[in-house]
Amino acid sequence: MQSGKKSLLFSFNTFLRLDDMTDKKVTMRVFGMTCDDCIRTVSDGLKKEGAEVLSISLNDGMAIVKIDDAKISAEKLVKAPVFGEKSHYKAQLRKVE
Amino acid sequence: MAHEYDLVIIGRGAAAFSAAIRASEITSNQAAIAMIGFGPIGGTCVNVGCVPSKYIIEASKVANIQRNPRYPGIKPSDPAVAFDKLMESLRGVVEEERKSKYEDVLKFYPNITMYEGKASFISRDTVKVISKLGEEDIKGYNFIIATGSSPMIPKIEGLEDTGYLTSDNVWSLNDLPGEIGILGGGFVGLEIGQALHRLGSSVRIIKKHDTIARGIEREVGIELIRALENDGISFLIERDIEKVYQRGNKKIISTRYKGKREEIEVDEILIASGRKPNLAGLSLENASVQYSDNGIKVNDDFSTGNPSIYAAGDVVDQRYRLETLAAREGAIIASNIFQHSSKGVNLQEVPWAIFTEPQLASVGYTEDEYNRNFGKAVSRVLPLNTVPKARILREDIGMFKIVADENTGKIVGVHVLAPYAAEFIIEGVIAIKSGYTYHDIIDNSHIFPTVAEGIKLTSQSFTRDMTKMSCCVE
Numbered sequence: 001m002q003s004g005k006k007s008l009l010f011s012f013n014t015f016l017r018l019d020d021m022t023d024k025k026v027t028m029r030v031f032g033m034t035c036d037d038c039i040r041t042v043s044d045g046l047k048k049e050g051a052e053v054l055s056i057s058l059n060d061g062m063a064i065v066k067i068d069d070a071k072i073s074a075e076k077l078v079k080a081p082v083f084g085e086k087s088h089y090k091a092q093l094r095k096v097e
Numbered sequence: 098m099a100h101e102y103d104l105v106i107i108g109r110g111a112a113a114f115s116a117a118i119r120a121s122e123i124t125s126n127q128a129a130i131a132m133i134g135f136g137p138i139g140g141t142c143v144n145v146g147c148v149p150s151k152y153i154i155e156a157s158k159v160a161n162i163q164r165n166p167r168y169p170g171i172k173p174s175d176p177a178v179a180f181d182k183l184m185e186s187l188r189g190v191v192e193e194e195r196k197s198k199y200e201d202v203l204k205f206y207p208n209i210t211m212y213e214g215k216a217s218f219i220s221r222d223t224v225k226v227i228s229k230l231g232e233e234d235i236k237g238y239n240f241i242i243a244t245g246s247s248p249m250i251p252k253i254e255g256l257e258d259t260g261y262l263t264s265d266n267v268w269s270l271n272d273l274p275g276e277i278g279i280l281g282g283g284f285v286g287l288e289i290g291q292a293l294h295r296l297g298s299s300v301r302i303i304k305k306h307d308t309i310a311r312g313i314e315r316e317v318g319i320e321l322i323r324a325l326e327n328d329g330i331s332f333l334i335e336r337d338i339e340k341v342y343q344r345g346n347k348k349i350i351s352t353r354y355k356g357k358r359e360e361i362e363v364d365e366i367l368i369a370s371g372r373k374p375n376l377a378g379l380s381l382e383n384a385s386v387q388y389s390d391n392g393i394k395v396n397d398d399f400s401t402g403n404p405s406i407y408a409a410g411d412v413v414d415q416r417y418r419l420e421t422l423a424a425r426e427g428a429i430i431a432s433n434i435f436q437h438s439s440k441g442v443n444l445q446e447v448p449w450a451i452f453t454e455p456q457l458a459s460v461g462y463t464e465d466e467y468n469r470n471f472g473k474a475v476s477r478v479l480p481l482n483t484v485p486k487a488r489i490l491r492e493d494i495g496m497f498k499i500v501a502d503e504n505t506g507k508i509v510g511v512h513v514l515a516p517y518a519a520e521f522i523i524e525g526v527i528a529i530k531s532g533y534t535y536h537d538i539i540d541n542s543h544i545f546p547t548v549a550e551g552i553k554l555t556s557q558s559f560t561r562d563m564t565k566m567s568c569c570v571e
Contacts, residue, residue, distance in 0.1 A: 031103075031123070031124035031127040032125045032127060061127060078437065079437045085436055085438070088125070090435045092238065092239075092434075092435070
């Protein structure tokens with residue numbers, strides 16, 4: 001997806017737009033999720049870093065979020081405390097658009 | 098379309114299994130892992146390395162004690178060695194260990210898929226696997242190359258035609274060779290050589306230099322040669338091997354010694370000239386991974402020129418080729434990948450051992466290395482026979498050497514030739530890793546009488562005259 005191009009994506013709770021030039025859509029593989037509580041914990045952890053959660057799937061462990069690249073990079077997001085050494089969850093980047 | 102995996106591991110030995118298990122633990126068994134390899138599962142250590150060699154070494158000790166009981170009043174006798182039975186049991190133990198520690202372990206990790214075949218990079222993130230079933234492409238988000246190493250075979254005229262043994266195939270022997278010539282003085286040659294000698298072979302080790310190998314504390318290496326010679330093994334040094342050939346049932350090793358030709362007649366030749374990394378067929382250039390004949394070049398965190406490809410174990414261009422080091426590196430890489438760590442291994446804190454009798458165990462710098470790098474080493478050497486337990490064991494040949502920084506007194510190297518040295522070198526590892534001085538070693542009580550007490554006695558010798566000390570002086 002081109003940054004700056006207005007698009008609608010299916011979101012975690014609502015519909016979101018990638019409006020800004022610094023907005024990025026980040027796809028990451030999240031390991032360790034087994035239930036809805038896990039999704040909530042990971043989602044909260046991502047939101048704390050300023051990401052907007054577009055979708056998280058238990059089926060394939062994929063999370064798609066929107067970030068403002070000027071505030072937090074995708075590389076830093078996968079090292080957020082929710083994915084830290086003591087956390088049950090780990091994340092790896094798969095795609096940044 | 099290529100199969101996709103979170104982690105693709107090329108190899109299936111100690112480094113590969115350690116990486117796969119650690120990655121599985123970190124990701125709650127959710128990382129999809131492909132492990133690609135060929136040959137017996139488990140790699141060198143369990144199949145043709147530590148496990149069979151330690152088995153035959155321990156068996157040969159039993160034969161040796163029967164032939165040479167250490168204590169007066171115990172009558173010596175020649176052991177009746179049924180070599181074929183011993184080797185059959187050795188192969189059984191290898192099979193058992195391989196099954197219990199590798200094959201059976203896999204069932205706990207449904208996220209690991211085994212591929213039987215040879216992997217070759219076709220791009221920066223994809224390998225082609227060629228197997229009996231055909232070819233398939235496997236894409237990985239992360240890779241670990243852990244293909245191990247193989248015996249280095251020197252280029253000697255006639256060697257291929259004459260035939261030879263290596264540490265890969267010596268385990269299939271059923272008949273004990275009457276006379277065996279070992280080319281090179283590598284660790285494997287010394288261990289297998291002493292074992293076969295004690296079981297009844299006549300063993301000659303033919304080599305160029307009078308030391309064991311580079312990187313070993315020289316005086317400790319020379320003492321080991323003295324111990325092995327005392328055991329009955331011949332060291333033929335300063336020999337340049339010109340060619341080998343078959344004459345009747347015998348194999349002839351033709352050497353040049355002090356300008357003259359010298360022929361050595363043996364029943365079998367064992368090659369013990371070190372190991373080389375298994376790089377053939379990987380097509381690393383397609384993945385931007387740099388390498389040389391010494392192995393894959395890695396950064397401190399074991400990543401390669403391609404940041405999503407790591408390398409672990411014997412295939413890495415590094416000082417040591419050890420099973421424990423390979424396993425440690427595999428686990429560290431899994432953490433570096435999935436926990437975004439950037440850990441490495443300080444090789445100065447990694448111990449190694451030669452399981453001869455006496456054992457040589459070592460960790461850290463040799464005195465020469467430390468002087469070359471830092472220019473301020475101080476050392477003490479304690480002969481083994483000054484340690485009471487060694488005298489009780491009636492073991493005479495051996496020594497302890499501790500190298501310390503001259504200014505700080507911090508231990509930087511511990512080198513031991515003694516019974517059980519491999520069991521207690523860990524004290525040296527902890528000392529070096531923790532930055533202990535020889536005073537710190539002395540401050541810890543050591544059990545009397547033990548051979549390990551030699552570490553404390555050697556530490557005391559930095560500040561005291563040990564000939565004036567009674568037993569257990571603190």
